[in-house]
Amino acid sequence: MKFVENQVADDTLDLVCRMCPLHLIEPGEKLKCLKKGQVLEVLTDYDGALDDIPAWCEKCGQEFMGFDEDDDCYKLYIKKTKE
Amino acid sequence: MERVYLDNASATPVRKEALEAMLPYFSEHYENPSTVYDMGSKIKSVIDEQREKVAGLIGARPGEIIFTSSGAEANNLAIKGVAFARQKKGNHIIISSIEHHSVLNSARFFERMDFEVTFLPVDKYGLIDPESLSQAIRPETILVSIMHANNEIGTIEPIAALSAICKENGVLFHTDAVASVGNIPVDVNESGVDLLSLSGVSIGAPKGVGALYFRDNLRLMPVLHGGIQENGRRAGTENVPGIVGLGKAAELAGQELSVKQTHLKHLRDTLVAGIIERIPQVIYTGHPEKRIPGHASFCIEALEGEALIFMLTSVGIYANTGSACASKALKTSPVLIAIGTPPDLAQGSIVFTLEKSNQAKDVEYVLEKLPLAVEKLRQMSPIWRRKATA
Numbered sequence: 001m002k003f004v005e006n007q008v009a010d011d012t013l014d015l016v017c018r019m020c021p022l023h024l025i026e027p028g029e030k031l032k033c034l035k036k037g038q039v040l041e042v043l044t045d046y047d048g049a050l051d052d053i054p055a056w057c058e059k060c061g062q063e064f065m066g067f068d069e070d071d072d073c074y075k076l077y078i079k080k081t082k083e
Numbered sequence: 084m085e086r087v088y089l090d091n092a093s094a095t096p097v098r099k100e101a102l103e104a105m106l107p108y109f110s111e112h113y114e115n116p117s118t119v120y121d122m123g124s125k126i127k128s129v130i131d132e133q134r135e136k137v138a139g140l141i142g143a144r145p146g147e148i149i150f151t152s153s154g155a156e157a158n159n160l161a162i163k164g165v166a167f168a169r170q171k172k173g174n175h176i177i178i179s180s181i182e183h184h185s186v187l188n189s190a191r192f193f194e195r196m197d198f199e200v201t202f203l204p205v206d207k208y209g210l211i212d213p214e215s216l217s218q219a220i221r222p223e224t225i226l227v228s229i230m231h232a233n234n235e236i237g238t239i240e241p242i243a244a245l246s247a248i249c250k251e252n253g254v255l256f257h258t259d260a261v262a263s264v265g266n267i268p269v270d271v272n273e274s275g276v277d278l279l280s281l282s283g284v285s286i287g288a289p290k291g292v293g294a295l296y297f298r299d300n301l302r303l304m305p306v307l308h309g310g311i312q313e314n315g316r317r318a319g320t321e322n323v324p325g326i327v328g329l330g331k332a333a334e335l336a337g338q339e340l341s342v343k344q345t346h347l348k349h350l351r352d353t354l355v356a357g358i359i360e361r362i363p364q365v366i367y368t369g370h371p372e373k374r375i376p377g378h379a380s381f382c383i384e385a386l387e388g389e390a391l392i393f394m395l396t397s398v399g400i401y402a403n404t405g406s407a408c409a410s411k412a413l414k415t416s417p418v419l420i421a422i423g424t425p426p427d428l429a430q431g432s433i434v435f436t437l438e439k440s441n442q443a444k445d446v447e448y449v450l451e452k453l454p455l456a457v458e459k460l461r462q463m464s465p466i467w468r469r470k471a472t473a
Contacts, residue, residue: 017168017304018315025311072171 001050002066007077009041010034016045016073023049024056027078031062034080042076050074084399087445092234092262092436093403098287104331105324116321117310130321133330137294140333141279142270149295149313150326154261154282155185157295160317161257161278162189164303165226173223174198179211179230180421186228186259208370209238209422216245220252227256232263235405235418235434236369237378246275261285265336266375271296283325288332292325343439347377350437350446355379357450362457377437382424385467386460388432394456400449403434
């Protein structure tokens with residue numbers, strides 16, 4: 001698992017307090033609004049997302065860039081590499 | 084025998100239009116909205132249309148509405164959802180001393196978990212002084228919950244002023260608007276509230292459906308865990324017929340609000356004036372002007388409200404002694420105590436809540452029968468006899 005610091009994102013998806021498996025549904029929807037090469041930041045307090053989101057990125061052909069930690073959530077970064 | 088129903092704060096009749104809109108969703112369109120096939124997604128679209136209608140009634144955006152099973156669940160979700168989501172920020176909640184039990188008991192639930200709860204006092208009309216809120220807010224305060232209008236005494240709180248104080252202090256503000264939505268204009272942007280609860284039962288929708296407004300992007304810990312219905316914020320297969328009924332009732336409530344207010348205010352004022360004129364030793368509770376149009380509440384000296392309710396029922400008049408949720412508790416109303424009503428006088432509480440189908444003849448009937456019932460009960464009352472002798 002790659003740790004990133006001060007990663008800049010083009011958009012943020014706040015999934016803190018939202019139920020599983022929303023972290024595997026909403027990023028796909030949100031990425032539709034981004035252009036190729038842009039970065040999506042996903043905020044979540046669900047530990048399982050640390051395994052699920054990289055695996056989802058691999059399946060969907062998107063690039064998982066890494067994650068960072070905030071006071072009350074994880075921040076995961078996905079670069080849109082596929083339309 | 085006449086039947087005059089004046090307990091609309093407890094439950095309004097389901098509107099014919101709402102019932103008709105609901106019926107196909109019991110039989111023809113019964114599919115689960117979470118399914119991926121076309122019938123499921125069509126029903127999901129129907130739910131989203133109702134979200135628009137409910138949002139429209141309170142000036143919100145559709146994505147800011149979560150459907151719940153009741154106003155009580157909406158209140159629970161607001162308080163527990165915010166308190167759990169923000170517990171790292173602080174452990175202090177402020178509510179008023181006249182909140183509905185769903186707010187009161189949700190706040191008390193957190194007292195068992197190292198939270199502190201401040202209960203704000205009210206004046207003799209049931210009004211919160213905004214200054215008392217300013218003084219009660221601390222650095223660790225995360226949420227303030229003050230009802231928009233009180234269901235027992237009808238008083239309308241100054242929620243715009245109260246929410247502005249919260250905003251200045253970075254505290255979230257929730258209002259229980261179950262008694263106000265559909266009776267007076269409610270706009271989440273004008274009032275500046277962050278969360279607002281409403282219920283179908285108050286606006287001609289069926290029981291078992293309500294909604295919580297939450298300002299966009301506000302984090303709320305779910306109370307019901309499970310699937311990702313309501314965008315992952317409230318689990319459980321949606322009550323589609325109920326939601327359709329709520330949507331229809333909300334649409335109609337918005338269209339009819341102005342006419343309804345005028346109609347109810349006229350009936351209410353006639354009822355109040357008639358009762359005060361015909362019955363000695365009666366106190367009109369709540370604020371005389373800042374109150375819900377169809378709400379008339381009294382404390383009648385030297386009698387028991389429950390006995391009066393039974394007496395009125397025998398002549399076809401249906402009213403309440405206070406909150407429907409607490410009326411069987413045989414306990415003096417905390418709301419009446421909070422406004423300074425002596426406990427013996429509070430026993431004689433009676434609440435009439437009118438609805439748009441009520442007419443002048445209903446008020447006339449109450450004004451004919453109520454004084455007789457009061458007189459009969461007082462004749463049996465040793466307290467009244469003592470007073471009369473004195």
